[in-house]
Amino acid sequence: MNVALGRAAPAIEIDRPALVDLILRRPEPVVVLEAPAGMGKSVLLRQLAARTGGLVHADVAAPAFEADCTRVWDVPADGGAALPEAFTAGGAKLVLAKRPETEIDGLARAIVYGRAAVIGPADLMLKSSELASAVSPRQASRLVARSAGWPLLLPYALGKRLDERLLADLFEHDLLQQMPVASFVALGEILAGRPALLPQPDALLPLAGPSAEGTPALRLEHLRQPLVSAYGAAWTKRTADAEEAAQIAAVLLEHGRATEAITTLQRAGRYEAALDIMKADKGFFYVYRYGSAAFDTVLAGFPQDFAFAHESLIICHSLQALKRGDVARARQLVSDHFGGTANQPARVFGDPAAYSLQFRFFRIIMLIYEDVFVTDDLFEQIFGLISELPADAHEERGSFYNSLLEFYIRRRRFAEAEDVAVRARQHYLAARVPILQFYISLHRAVMRLMQGDASEAQRFADEAAADLRACGFESPSDARLLALLQACVDYEGGHAEPLARFLSFELDDFSHSEIWPTVIDLALHYGSQALSEHFSTIAARSFLDRWRVYQVHNRQFQAMIDIREATVLQNGNRWQEAAEKLASVPSRISRDHVMSNEALTRLQGRDEIALALGWLRQLVFETPLRPGLDRQLSAILGNLEITGRQRISLEIWLAYIAKRQRDPSRSRSLLQKTLERAARLGAHGPLAEERYFLAELISNQRVQDFLHTSPHIRQVLRRLTDAGLASSPAGARSGLSRRETKVLMMISEGGSNKFIAKALGVTEATVKYHLGNVYRKLGCKRRREAISAARALGLVH
Numbered sequence: 018m019n020v021a022l023g024r025a026a027p028a029i030e031i032d033r034p035a036l037v038d039l040i041l042r043r044p045e046p047v048v049v050l051e052a053p054a055g056m057g058k059s060v061l062l063r064q065l066a067a068r069t070g071g072l073v074h075a076d077v078a079a080p081a082f083e084a085d086c087t088r089v090w091d092v093p094a095d096g097g098a099a100l101p102e103a104f105t106a107g108g109a110k111l112v113l114a115k116r117p118e119t120e121i122d123g124l125a126r127a128i129v130y131g132r133a134a135v136i137g138p139a140d141l142m143l144k145s146s147e148l149a150s151a152v153s154p155r156q157a158s159r160l161v162a163r164s165a166g167w168p169l170l171l172p173y174a175l176g177k178r179l180d181e182r183l184l185a186d187l188f189e190h191d192l193l194q195q196m197p198v199a200s201f202v203a204l205g206e207i208l209a210g211r212p213a214l215l216p217q218p219d220a221l222l223p224l225a226g227p228s229a230e231g232t233p234a235l236r237l238e239h240l241r242q243p244l245v246s247a248y249g250a251a252w253t254k255r256t257a258d259a260e261e262a263a264q265i266a267a268v269l270l271e272h273g274r275a276t277e278a279i280t281t282l283q284r285a286g287r288y289e290a291a292l293d294i295m296k297a298d299k300g301f302f303y304v305y306r307y308g309s310a311a312f313d314t315v316l317a318g319f320p321q322d323f324a325f326a327h328e329s330l331i332i333c334h335s336l337q338a339l340k341r342g343d344v345a346r347a348r349q350l351v352s353d354h355f356g357g358t359a360n361q362p363a364r365v366f367g368d369p370a371a372y373s374l375q376f377r378f379f380r381i382i383m384l385i386y387e388d389v390f391v392t393d394d395l396f397e398q399i400f401g402l403i404s405e406l407p408a409d410a411h412e413e414r415g416s417f418y419n420s421l422l423e424f425y426i427r428r429r430r431f432a433e434a435e436d437v438a439v440r441a442r443q444h445y446l447a448a449r450v451p452i453l454q455f456y457i458s459l460h461r462a463v464m465r466l467m468q469g470d471a472s473e474a475q476r477f478a479d480e481a482a483a484d485l486r487a488c489g490f491e492s493p494s495d496a497r498l499l500a501l502l503q504a505c506v507d508y509e510g511g512h513a514e515p516l517a518r519f520l521s522f523e524l525d526d527f528s529h530s531e532i533w534p535t536v537i538d539l540a541l542h543y544g545s546q547a548l549s550e551h552f553s554t555i556a557a558r559s560f561l562d563r564w565r566v567y568q569v570h571n572r573q574f575q576a577m578i579d580i581r582e583a584t585v586l587q588n589g590n591r592w593q594e595a596a597e598k599l600a601s602v603p604s605r606i607s608r609d610h611v612m613s614n615e616a617l618t619r620l621q622g623r624d625e626i627a628l629a630l631g632w633l634r635q636l637v638f639e640t641p642l643r644p645g646l647d648r649q650l651s652a653i654l655g656n657l658e659i660t661g662r663q664r665i666s667l668e669i670w671l672a673y674i675a676k677r678q679r680d681p682s683r684s685r686s687l688l689q690k691t692l693e694r695a696a697r698l699g700a701h702g703p704l705a706e707e708r709y710f711l712a713e714l715i716s717n718q719r720v721q722d723f724l725h726t727s728p729h730i731r732q733v734l735r736r737l738t739d740a741g742l743a744s745s746p747a748g749a750r751s752g753l754s755r756r757e758t759k760v761l762m763m764i765s766e767g768g769s770n771k772f773i774a775k776a777l778g779v780t781e782a783t784v785k786y787h788l789g790n791v792y793r794k795l796g797c798k799r800r801r802e803a804i805s806a807a808r809a810l811g812l813v814h
Contacts, residue, residue, distance in 0.1 A: 029171045030060050031147055037064050040136065041087070046107045047100065047133035049124065050114040054191035055169025056141045056223070058114035062089050065112055084108045092119055094195065100124050105132040117220075118195045138222035142166030165236040167223040181243040188247035192224070194254065198261070202268040205252065207233050208245055214272055259285045270294065275303075276311040283318035291318070292327060300329045301336045301379060302412050305452050308490035309340060325354065332379045339386040340494075347383060362389065366398035374405055378413060381420045390622060391424045415444030415453060422460055426535050427623050429658035431464055438464075455484035455495060462502055463539055469661030471509035471699035478502050497523055498536060505543045511701040511736040516547045520560070537564070537574070538623070541581045546588075546706055554589030558582060576602050580627045584634075588706060592638055593768045596776070599631050608632050617653035626658055630666070637670045637710070638759075639776045641677040650674070665691055665703040673710040685723055688714055689730065696729035701736055711737065753794055760787045764800060765807040 040048050040061075050058045059073075066073045069087040074080040077095075080088040082103035090113040092098050100123035104111040115121065127133035143166040148157035163174035169187075173179050193201065199216040206213035207225050213233045219226060221233065224244065228234035235241060256262045262285035269278035275294055282291040295303050295315065304312035316324070316333055324330040331354045338346035351359045355376060358364040365372055365380050372380075381399055384391065391399070399421075406413050418441035425434035438461050445453040458481035465474035481499055485492070500523060504516040541564060549557035561582050565575065579602045586595035600608065606625050611617070611632040620626050633653065636646060650671050654664065668691040675684035695704055704711065715721055715734065725731045753761065756777070763773045770788075774781045792798060795806045 029168065029175075031057075031143070031151075031168070031171075033057075033061060033064060033147055035147070036061065036140070037068055039140075040065065040112055041068070041110070043134050045132060045134040046110055047104055047124075047127055048110070048112045049128075049133055049135045050112070050141065051117055051135050052114075052138040052141050052222075053116060053196070055167055055187075056138060057143075057168035058141070059091055060168070061141070062091050062112070062114050065089050079104075080111070082109055086110075087112065090114070092121065094119055098122070100127060100133075105130075107132075116195060117200070118197055137219050139219040139226075142223055143168055143171070163239075165223040167237075170237075170240075181240075181246075184240065185243035185247040185250075188244055189251045193247055193251035198264045199268050201251070201255070202265060202272060203233065205248060206272055206274075207235055208241070208248055211272075256281050256284055259287055263287060263290060266290070266294075276307055276315055279315045280318050283315075288319055288323050291315070292330065295333070296329060299412050300375065301333045302416075302450075303333070304336065304340070305412075305450050308452075308488070308492055309494070311490065312337065328354070328373065328376065331355075332376060335383070336379065339383065344386055347386070351380075351383070362395055363398070366395065366401070369401070369405075374402070377402060378417070382416065385420055385423045390427075396424070411444040411448035412450060412453070415441045415448060415450075417441075418444065419453065419456060422457070423535055426460060426464060426467075428621065429467075429623065429626070429660055431468060431660075434464060435461070451484045451487040451489070452492065452495065455481050455488070455499075458484055459498060459502060460535065462506070463535055466505055466509060466539065467660040467662055469509075469665055469695065469698050469700035469703060471506055471701075474502075474506045474509070475699075478506050501536070501540060501543075505539060505702075508543055508547060509702040510699050513547055513550070516543060520544055520548065538577065540564075541578060543702070545581050545585050546702065549585045549588050550705060554585055554591065557585040557589075561585070576604065576624050577627075580624065580631055583631050584706075587631075587634060587638070588709070590709070590762045591766045592635065593763055593766050593772060593776070595631075596635055599628065599635065602628055604628055606632070608635070611649070612636065617649060618655045620653070620656055621658060626653075626656065626663075629653065630663060634666070634670065637673060640778050641674050643778070647671060647674050647678075661698070662700065662703040665695055665700060666707055669704075669707045669710050669714070672714055676714060681720075684714065685720060688720075689724060689727070692724065692730040692733055693727060696727075696733045701733065704733065704737055708737065753791065757787050757791050757794070760784060761791050761803060761807050764788070765804045 040050075050061065052058055062073050065087070066089045069089070071087060071089060073089050073091050075091045075093070077093055077098050079098060079101050080090050082088075082101060085108065087110040088104075090111060092113055092115040094116055098119075098121045100111075100121050102123065103109075105123075105127045113121075124133060128135065143161055143164065145154065145157040145161050148160060151157075152160065160171065160174045164170035193204075196204070197216070197220075199214075200220045203213040203215050204221055204225060207221070213225075215221060215233055223236060225233055225235050235244075237244065256265060262281050266278040266281045266287075269275075269281065275298060279291045279294050282288070282294070298306055303315065312333070316330070316337060319330060324334065331350055335347040335350045338344070338350065348360050355372065359372070359376070359380070362380065362384060365377055369377065381402070403414070403417055406417070418437040421437045422434050422441060425431070425437065438457050442454055442457045445457065458477050462474045462477035462481060465471070465477060478499070481502065485495060485499055500519055504519045507514075508516045541561065544560050545557040548560050561578050565578055579598055583595045583598040583602075586592070586598060596608070604625065606620075606628040611629055617629060620629055630653070633646075633650060636643065637650075640646065650667055653659065654667050654671075659667070668687055672684045672687035672691065675681075675687060692704070695701070715724065721734075724734065759777070760773060763776070768776070770781045770784045774784045777784070788800075788803075791803055795803060797803045797806060
């Protein structure tokens with residue numbers, strides 16, 4: 018054995034007689050040593066030549082055939098060689114060495130016919146037994162582990178100083194730049210810590226190979242840094258060539274790396290090929306398969322002139338704008354490319370021949386972000402799209418039903434909403450797009466919250482969380498949606514801390530992320546209620562003002578905020594301001610409309626119903642004895658678009674009116690039924706919002722005793738009391754009557770005697786009489802002192 022070991026040795030040659038014997042004993046006439054640089058192929062060829070008494074042939078042309086002789090051929094790396102058929106026929110032996118990327122004409126055919134054998138890296142790697150005669154067995158094992166059996170690295174394993182810069186250069190030029198594309202991409206996946214598809218088990222030896230767990234892993238972890246540096250340099254050079262970039266992109270797709278494949282093609286200027294990959298992933302559905310970050314990356318890689326010349330990319334950029342909350346930008350993009358009528362839904366869906374199916378389908382999704390009220394006629398036109406979709410177009414069909422789900426929820430048509438939600442989820446399951454399944458589960462949870470069913474809302478919130486975990490990419494905006502949903506479910510169950518925490522730490526990021534109007538409605542309602550209940554009316558109004566900037570030009574969105582602000586003012590006992598805010602909402606639904614119209618059963622639309630309920634609540638406070646008010650409340654209870662939460666509030670108002678109209682039996686019956694249903698559904702939220710009316714309803718000890726016979730109601734009342742519901746009106750603690758308390762609250766918020774008289778349906782002289790009683794009972798002499806006393810009593814904030 019001829020071994021040269023030492024720290025200063027530039028190279029180490031080890032006699033490998035066992036391997037030489039193995040090669041010579043192979044029955045095939047041609048034996049191929051195929052491995053990357055540094056695997057000792059040339060050294061082994063010299064030992065073979067010495068054993069057989071020949072020379073190493075190192076030319077592009079094959080050595081001459083000679084019967085009963087063994088020829089040794091070191092094939093040059095630049096290729097162009099051919100295997101003579103004479104060697105494959107037998108009668109002589111040819112041992113050749115080549116790199117994996119070197120092509121030899123006729124070799125593949127010889128291997129297929131069993132006339133040639135390949136000895137790969139796994140056989141050429143050093144074994145501990147081959148070093149045992151020179152060093153101890155323990156040191157031999159350490160050297161093999163340190164070098165990964167790669168002869169090139171043996172000097173470094175023995176302690177020679179490692180120059181990482183030179184090693185990176187060697188990796189790049191002698192290995193990575195010539196490595197077959199499939200192996201090159203697989204190595205990149207391994208370096209990035211991702212699962213890799215190896216073209217064959219030993220394709221990456223000695224750099225990487227199967228680990229103990231069976232998955233490919235890096236074998237030279239201690240040399241990761243120079244290898245990563247070399248890989249980056251090789252990647253830049255190899256992908257600069259358009260043809261090789263296309264090959265690399267194709268392999269990346271096999272690894273499931275669509276975004277990397279697209280960006281590779283984009284850097285090489287192959288934009289059409291990059292767009293083809295996006296189209297294969299259904300165009301704008303790319304964002305749902307790979308996430309917003311990947312979507313933004315691939316869109317940024319297309320030049321503007323190229324992007325604006327392709328309909329599919331215009332649609333993608335429009336969706337990107339929508340997801341950033343910039344509806345105006347999306348509308349501008351659509352108008353510039355498709356014409357002004359593209360922003361008129363009735364024109365788009367009424368003239369199918371004028372617009373592509375892809376655009377019309379996207380236009381449905383755009384309607385969601387625009388928060389447009391969908392009329393029955395427009396609904397009918399939209400439904401025609403489903404007949405144009407193939408049965409197996411699961412993403413499109415699922416998203417069609419998903420869009421209808423949003424529209425149905427806004428119109429409070431929950432039965433239809435649930436039906437399309439089930440259909441959408443079935444299609445998304447078939448398409449295997451978890452983030453779209455997440456949206457369905459999220460909306461089903463929101464529906465249950467609207468219906469006052471916190472228990473079922475929690476079930477769908479858990480389902481949404483599982484869908485989000487299965488996405489395979491990070492989606493911070495959707496995680497915030499889920500966090501808000503869970504906080505609202507907790508709040509509905511009587512736990513305010515998670516929602517308060519969300520409003521304190523997550524709100525700013527949340528308000529600038531992708532949010533659909535239904536979820537905005539959820540955020541506005543629960544956020545303002547929590548802040549007004551646990552902080553102050555000022556905090557709740559500030560919260561709503563921050564949302565106004567979200568869609569400052571969307572009048573429907575502004576109306577939603579105004580209605581919610583009026584409710585906050587009512588909850589803060591600022592009823593005059595609430596009336597002014599309700600009156601400022603541009604709508605046919607006014608105080609006079611509600612007072613004179615009992616046909617409330619036929620009201621449609623989220624905002625019209627919410628505005629009508631706001632006025633009815635105002636009337637219940639101001640004039641609970643008004644004739645016919647209970648009939649109006651009963652009429653709107655029959656409206657099929659009323660939510661479960663709204664139904665609970667209406668029944669509490671009816672119970673309040675019955676009590677004020679001296680019908681305690683009906684009042685107790687209504688209150689008992691409402692509280693039992695709220696307890697069964699876990700709906701604490703709507704009860705908390707009606708604390709003003711509930712406080713008076715349960716102030717009577719006989720009523721409390723009656724209600725406490727139910728353990729479920731007892732638990733609900735305990736939660737409300739713990740959350741701050743007084744057992745009697747605040748003014749009663751100072752001896753004020755209900756009417757006197759109401760007058761005190763109204764002057765505290767700036768109401769004039771004339772306004773109070775009109776609101777309460779009495780004369781100004783009666784208002785002055787009540788004020789005189791207030792001054793006397795509170796020890797005040799003037800209006801300003803009474804207002805200070807009202808604040809001290811907690812009647813106003």
